[in-house]
Amino acid sequence: MNEFAGSASVFGAVHLGYIAVRSNRIADWRRFGADAIGLHVDEIDGGALRFRLDDRECRFLIERGPAEDVTALGWQIDDHETFDRIIARVADRGVPIAEGTAEQAARRGVERLWRFAGPKGIAQEIFTVPVTTPEPLRMLSSGWVTGEAGLGHVAMVSREPEAMRGYYRTVFDSRLTDYIDENISGLRMKIRFLRVNERHHSIAIANIRGIKIDPLRTSVQHINIQSATLEDMLAAFGRVTESGFRMQWSVGQHTNDRELSFYCVTPSGFELEVGWNPLVIGPELESTWEPTTYRGISVWGHTPVGETVLGKFAQFRRALRNAGTPEITVPQLTGVPL
Template sequence: MTKALIPGSDASVFGAVHLGYVVVQSERLTDWQRFGSDAIGMHVDRHSPDSLRFRLDDHACRFLIQRGPAEDVTALGWQIDDDDTFDRIVARIADRGVPIVEGNPDQAALRGVERLWRFAGPKGIAQEIFTVPVTTPEPLVMQSSGWVTGEAGLGHVAIVSREPEAMRGYYETVFDSRLTDYIDENISGLKMKIRFLRVNERHHSIAIANIRGVKIDPLRTRVQHINVQSATLDDMLASFGRVTELGFRMQWSVGQHTNDRELSYYCVTPSGFELEVGWNPVVIGPELESTWEPSTHKGISIWGHTTVGETVLTKFAQFQQALHNARTSETIVPQLTGGLPR
């Protein structure tokens, strides 16, 4: 392992940070249970009448769905490898004047962690950090044979932002994220630029997209999609079939990305943001890490990923949403943007 990947080898926390869990607020818990368990193939636990959790591995919680009106992702939980690294991150946040508070025992229990600390994040998505997840020996009961987590974390989150450089600066400041690459894409005549940031060996844990030359956001939800990685190609394709058969909306058909080479499809969750189910992306291990240089890819996909069921009405709804969003400023945390231009 190169020094760049050894947590605690210097002031950097890169390599010691992993996406641990996602918190969603929704009134559609029954739909979420059917979607996550029956369609996607995750293990489900009905934690209480007002919450359910999905497992992918021995962690007690990878997705927490809590009853509430947002129909959106409300928090991202990041696992930190050790106490020293955790303390460095806390110091970065506190020293810049951003409040960081310990979550209460009920919050920790719901998320399947021993303790957690919360602080403000871009677009109003709370960022939560923890060191010790609660694990369980209880066997997984699910239609999938398995999911890829471990050192790469849960998966990744993709966000459309009107303030992409501020968001990139935020994750560089807090987690020492590294720029993996860019994608330039033309969608319906609009030029989109996507930045892919990694915090460990996963090709990217955060993707940040913006429309070049104009500050618009056509999405109602804070996130565009959450990604999970199937253990096998058969698992990924089987879940694609179940999503379709059970009547959940498919957004993008199976295809392969230009940059991380992941095969995947995108479907719409009961809360309206998308879930990408993928297989076999590039892993930036120690050898690749030591020589990696960011590059720009033209287009999101090598093949596939064609839109499914898009109509003039859905385009019009996106245009209306963009106008609505333009009336309010996007939430940033300026103390943590690292001085990068907005």
């Protein structure tokens, strides 16, 4: 339940709109997006790239910079009343909000945007009006599923999972869809899946139970996009392999949302999940939905590809280094009294 007295829920009026990335590997990103995944790619000023999946001018923005990471998540809000409600929630808790510049908005393919702090240092950007284009899509894929469900989902590993869950509940009235308990390389992992609309989840939050460690260099573990057809998803799998990009997890099917997918590694180091046909929680399912805990991430498949002992050791060393640095949680928005 949201803590803001008299504040109507914004659930269902929030949709993941775009992803912003900073990278100095622009040429690799172009080849990855166009030749491997099969997206439409446009070059814009400053050597940046934009990927299109539909009639929106921008779904992924890849700008030059050393972060090699996701730096912002763009959320489309259905109407100005809901937009103002979210702004008030953030401002009333003392979190600074800044309007994005005209250049930032133009590069992201939106009319206007506002920015505020998010978990793990990822800026949250909200907008109401995306810019569309009649320009035909030039891409290898036949199409992608966006619409009411939004672009896809974002998955993160957190040392403070309840704080992150509280953040998205406070700001967007996210609802808990389900949990997965999994044992990976001897570590017990719990994953929380949060929805803000009919998509099974727009945010996934994983943590290693009993130990506050994060083995990842990047703030995001993976980004998910949804193929229009099974043939598209399998063709992308083949192109990733043929193009020489690293596959992380083979094709498999998840236990909770039943999505068929594979995971590959982007030029910036976080993963991209390309999936097909996940469960949609429409009005009928929504009215009776109860969270469930699943044992294991996959019904079948999703086996690791090219995993090495040296790679695991590097992750373990990184986790130990990160342990001494507090995770960014934006405590004013976690729903916990300050």
